Amino acid sequence: MMKVAKKIYMGLLYLFLYAPIIVLIVFSFNESKSRGHWGGFTLKWYAELFRDRQIREALYYTLLVAVLSTVISTIVGTLAALGIHNMSKLGRTVVLNINNLPVLNPDIVTGVALMTLFISMGLELGLVTMLIAHVVFSIPYVILSVLPKLRQLNKHTAEAALDLGATPSYALRKVILPEIMPGIVSGALMAFTLSIDDFVISFFTAGTEATNLSILIYSMAKRGVKPTINALSTLMFITIVVLMLIINKKSDKGENLLL
Amino acid sequence: MNKKLRLLAYPYSVWMGIFIVIPLFLILVYSVTTGDIHDASSLKLSGESYKKVLEPIYLNIIKDSFVLAAASTLICLLLGYPAAMIISNTNIKYRGLVLVFFIVPIWMNFLLRTYAWMSLLSPNGFLNRFLMWLGLPKLELMPGQGAVLVGMVYNFLPFMVLPIYTVLSKIDKNVLEAASDLGGNKIVTFFRVVLPLSVPGVVSGITMVFMPAVSTFIISGLLGGSKTPLIGDLIEQQFISSRNWHFGSALSIILMVMILISMAIMSRIDQNNAQEGRKV
Amino acid sequence: MGKVLIELKNLTKRYGDMTAVDHINLTIRENEFVTLLGPSGCGKTTTLRMIGGFEEPDEGEIYFEGKLLNNVPPYKRNINTVFQRYALFTHLNVFENVAFGLRIKKVPKHEIEQRVKRMLKMVDLEGFEKRYVDSLSGGQQQRVAIARALVNEPKVLLLDEPLGALDLKLRKEMQIELLDMQRRVGITFIYVTHDQEEALTMSDTVVVMNKGVIQQVGTPQDIYNEPINRFVADFIGESNIIEATMPEDFKVAFDGVVLDCVDKGFEPNEPVDIVIRPEDIRIVTNPDEGMIKGTVTSVVFKGVHYEMLIQSDYREYMVHRTMMFPVGSVVGMNIQPADIQVMKRGEAIE
Numbered sequence: 001m002m003k004v005a006k007k008i009y010m011g012l013l014y015l016f017l018y019a020p021i022i023v024l025i026v027f028s029f030n031e032s033k034s035r036g037h038w039g040g041f042t043l044k045w046y047a048e049l050f051r052d053r054q055i056r057e058a059l060y061y062t063l064l065v066a067v068l069s070t071v072i073s074t075i076v077g078t079l080a081a082l083g084i085h086n087m088s089k090l091g092r093t094v095v096l097n098i099n100n101l102p103v104l105n106p107d108i109v110t111g112v113a114l115m116t117l118f119i120s121m122g123l124e125l126g127l128v129t130m131l132i133a134h135v136v137f138s139i140p141y142v143i144l145s146v147l148p149k150l151r152q153l154n155k156h157t158a159e160a161a162l163d164l165g166a167t168p169s170y171a172l173r174k175v176i177l178p179e180i181m182p183g184i185v186s187g188a189l190m191a192f193t194l195s196i197d198d199f200v201i202s203f204f205t206a207g208t209e210a211t212n213l214s215i216l217i218y219s220m221a222k223r224g225v226k227p228t229i230n231a232l233s234t235l236m237f238i239t240i241v242v243l244m245l246i247i248n249k250k251s252d253k254g255e256n257l258l259l
Numbered sequence: 260m261n262k263k264l265r266l267l268a269y270p271y272s273v274w275m276g277i278f279i280v281i282p283l284f285l286i287l288v289y290s291v292t293t294g295d296i297h298d299a300s301s302l303k304l305s306g307e308s309y310k311k312v313l314e315p316i317y318l319n320i321i322k323d324s325f326v327l328a329a330a331s332t333l334i335c336l337l338l339g340y341p342a343a344m345i346i347s348n349t350n351i352k353y354r355g356l357v358l359v360f361f362i363v364p365i366w367m368n369f370l371l372r373t374y375a376w377m378s379l380l381s382p383n384g385f386l387n388r389f390l391m392w393l394g395l396p397k398l399e400l401m402p403g404q405g406a407v408l409v410g411m412v413y414n415f416l417p418f419m420v421l422p423i424y425t426v427l428s429k430i431d432k433n434v435l436e437a438a439s440d441l442g443g444n445k446i447v448t449f450f451r452v453v454l455p456l457s458v459p460g461v462v463s464g465i466t467m468v469f470m471p472a473v474s475t476f477i478i479s480g481l482l483g484g485s486k487t488p489l490i491g492d493l494i495e496q497q498f499i500s501s502r503n504w505h506f507g508s509a510l511s512i513i514l515m516v517m518i519l520i521s522m523a524i525m526s527r528i529d530q531n532n533a534q535e536g537r538k539v
Numbered sequence: 540m541g542k543v544l545i546e547l548k549n550l551t552k553r554y555g556d557m558t559a560v561d562h563i564n565l566t567i568r569e570n571e572f573v574t575l576l577g578p579s580g581c582g583k584t585t586t587l588r589m590i591g592g593f594e595e596p597d598e599g600e601i602y603f604e605g606k607l608l609n610n611v612p613p614y615k616r617n618i619n620t621v622f623q624r625y626a627l628f629t630h631l632n633v634f635e636n637v638a639f640g641l642r643i644k645k646v647p648k649h650e651i652e653q654r655v656k657r658m659l660k661m662v663d664l665e666g667f668e669k670r671y672v673d674s675l676s677g678g679q680q681q682r683v684a685i686a687r688a689l690v691n692e693p694k695v696l697l698l699d700e701p702l703g704a705l706d707l708k709l710r711k712e713m714q715i716e717l718l719d720m721q722r723r724v725g726i727t728f729i730y731v732t733h734d735q736e737e738a739l740t741m742s743d744t745v746v747v748m749n750k751g752v753i754q755q756v757g758t759p760q761d762i763y764n765e766p767i768n769r770f771v772a773d774f775i776g777e778s779n780i781i782e783a784t785m786p787e788d789f790k791v792a793f794d795g796v797v798l799d800c801v802d803k804g805f806e807p808n809e810p811v812d813i814v815i816r817p818e819d820i821r822i823v824t825n826p827d828e829g830m831i832k833g834t835v836t837s838v839v840f841k842g843v844h845y846e847m848l849i850q851s852d853y854r855e856y857m858v859h860r861t862m863m864f865p866v867g868s869v870v871g872m873n874i875q876p877a878d879i880q881v882m883k884r885g886e887a888i889e
Contacts, residue, residue: 006345010357013342016413017364020375023385027378037388076271083268095268098275101283106474106518108491109511112498113282116508120285120296136278139271156626159593162613163620164640164691168263178630199370199477204498214370221374221481230378233371240366 021237028230045231054216055232061127062212065202066195069134074188076135077142082176084143085150102137103144110137111204118205125207133205134195141194142187149183290508308509317493321513324489327404328473331411335468336461338412339419343460346420347427358424365417373410373481380406380482402484410478415471419464426460427453458532462525470518490514541569544694544727545590549599552585559585561751562599567729572721574730576738577748578774583731584699586748590729591620591697604694619688620697624704625680627672633659633683634668640691658686661720678709685720695727702737714740735775739763747771749887765880770887772814772880779815779856782884784808791879794853796830798874802881812882817846817859819878822870829871831856835864
């Protein structure tokens with residue numbers, strides 16, 4: 001009796017979670033433009049999607065910013081984490097508290113604050129400002145995923161390398177970095193997903209010059225539902241699910257594969 | 260070696276100063292001044308923006324944002340807690356799968372998830388077609404607060420379930436057995452043992468739902484229409500269309516303070532719980 | 540006695556206001572097994588870390604084979620260390636952990652292969668080459684750490700509480716193995732521990748430290764039988780420490796009795812501390828045949844012997860005997876002159 005009730009409850013929750021996604025996917029193949037009416041199967045929205053120059057451009061900006069901001073924030077974040085780990089307790093507390101601000105602050109506040117800064121500095125909003133903004137909110141996550149690995153590290157590990165004849169820079173490259181690599185990789189993955197996923201901060205910092213996918217979807221959606229967005233959503237959703245499954249599969253087999 | 264590595268923290272400290280501290284400082288400055296934002300010399304100290312916040316129309320919007328976010332947090336808690344319990348009691352063989360199915364929707368872009376509800380809830384949308392087909396009256400949820408609430412619960416439910424699940428799954432089964440050994444029935448065990456132990460998960464779930472809900476402008480922008488703006492929409496307007504940065508900054512500060520206060524309250528609850536736990 | 544290998548002169552290390560190591564002098568010879576022993580915070584680990592090069596001394600010198608070692612960085616010292624909790628490289632397998640130092644020295648490949656194999660054989664880890672260190676037990680990780688250090692053929696091996704993380708049985712086994720290894724490779728071991736039993740079992744020389752100061756240096760027998768002060772007596776084994784005076788040479792007076800002893804050279808009536816080990820007190824059933832009278836107040840069976848507390852008119856004595864005397868019985872206690880160790884009055888050397 002309880003078991004059946006539990007199953008029904010979970011079933012209803014899953015229905016709630018998946019109904020919108022399924023409807024979205026189904027209607028991306030709908031011949032009719034109307035949202036409630038099924039007019040037969042078609043792939044024309046997908047075809048239209050690939051012809052759309054605006055969407056191609058937005059995809060380009062999204063990927064460009066994601067890749068660049070991931071590379072920059074991973075490098076800067078890892079180096080900063082190494083520095084912070086070796087700071088005095090007081091300095092570390094101060095730096096980490098400031099570092100946490102973009103994580104704790106609502107995105108909209110981070111977005112308008114950065115926009116205010118860029119405009120006050122006389123910078124033209126566009127690709128560069130969006131990229132800077134993405135780096136700003138990604139670094140804290142990289143630091144937060146690298147620091148625990150540094151803390152887990154036996155405090156004598158670096159000394160052990162020196163003891164065996166390694167110079168400090170050799171010890172850093174061949175021992176410390178490989179030991180904290182899982183943290184660096186998960187920080188990079190986090191930075192990449194956050195950048196791909198971000199709308200709010202991009203919206204305030206990209207201006208009208210560099211429209212990425214999420215900004216484009218927002219402006220299209222505000223004007224009303226369009227079947228091309230259904231097609232785009234379906235493709236993005238499937239890409240993400242496949243990517244995440246691959247990542248999870250790999251990390252299941254052990255962290256070494258992630259390297 | 261440690262001393263040299265420490266130097267690596269300094270460039271990032273400068274970066275933080277420029278891109279984290281100064282922007283927030285600017286917002287603070289703009290919120291307490293009036294004048295041309297492009298001309299620093301014209302800025303004058305003024306409480307005008309905060310006075311404007313107190314006008315009934317804006318006060319109502321702030322109140323609405325707070326109430327809607329609180330309501331969606333409560334609904335998420337009521338829906339999510341049982342779900343987290345069911346998942347944590349699921350046979351370990353299927354638990355991973357059950358959990359993954361809860362997480363997959365978050366992998367979809369936030370905008371798209373909200374957009375999906377647009378096609379479901381709109382006056383001629385799928386839901387109403389379905390209701391008509393059943394011979395039931397149409398629901399006029401969208402645009403309006405009802406649709407916003409649905410959108411919030413939908414978007415944030417997994418963020419309530421996950422932390423609660425994490426805490427529940429870590430409760431030592433021996434503790435539950437001890438409780439029943441000491442004569443507690445299932446209900447007593449739940450209220451006296453499981454619930455208090457899960458407070459940290461509930462607290463972080465509430466924070467993770469309430470914070471994005473109170474500051475959103477996507478959900479209200481897409482599902483709420485222009486009739487029911489929230490504080491997020493108001494901030495967006497001030498910075499994008501009305502160009503009243505002073506008022507927008509004041510609203511941002513108020514939003515931050517609201518969130519800070521709720522976070523302080525939550526962490527106090529968490530601490531009290533921990534302390535009481537120690538006393539018992 | 541071998542040649543002098545390491546000399547510490549007036550070695551001092553301060554952290555803020557705290558003096559961790561306070562002007563210590565110590566000579567360590569070739570092939571010696573030296574143990575730095577003391578409670579936590581006594582400066583033993585700091586001393587070891589200064590020899591390893593991980594801490595810079597604030598004052599004083601470290602000489603290695605007669606040459607000043609102070610400003611030589613750790614990676615240029617012919618000294619290797621086995622760290623607390625081992626500090627193995629978890630991203631490398633067992634073979635690569637052991638080969639780490641040799642690879643840095645650019646030793647030819649086939650030689651690395653040979654030396655690592657030989658070393659793994661010595662620590663009983665043949666066939667573990669490809670395993671990751673995380674998958675090994677505590678005892679096995681310990682052996683990898685020792686192999687990783689010894690493969691570099693250092694003149695000195697520093698060991699910082701290397702057995703601290705192991706359970707009691709494994710500890711005992713590893714103590715014997717380590718000792719055996721030290722005899723075989725024939726190099727100097729400097730060993731840090733807070734476990735007095737470990738120190739007594741393994742060392743040629745024990746250095747007892749407290750509050751950054753060396754209290755006593757000697758063989759395990761010296762340290763145990765002739766502690767120099769109250770601190771050493773208390774720290775090494777269980778003991779009855781009694782405030783007494785020496786009315787004349789070969790006599791100590793306390794609690795209204797005067798007993799014979801074998802010490803001399805103190806001022807007449809000089810206040811001293813005396814140590815009597817619990818196993819050196821004999822019990823006689825007739826209280827009048829004892830030098831000191833007392834009542835048994837507690838008996839605990841310890842496996843080999845009984846630990847009894849006997850209350851005299853002045854104090855409580857701890858006594859270890861294989862024969863049990865029931866609680867409440869009034870007995871006499873006798874002590875041989877040679878079993879009374881007389882020390883200068885005072886807690887410890889400050």
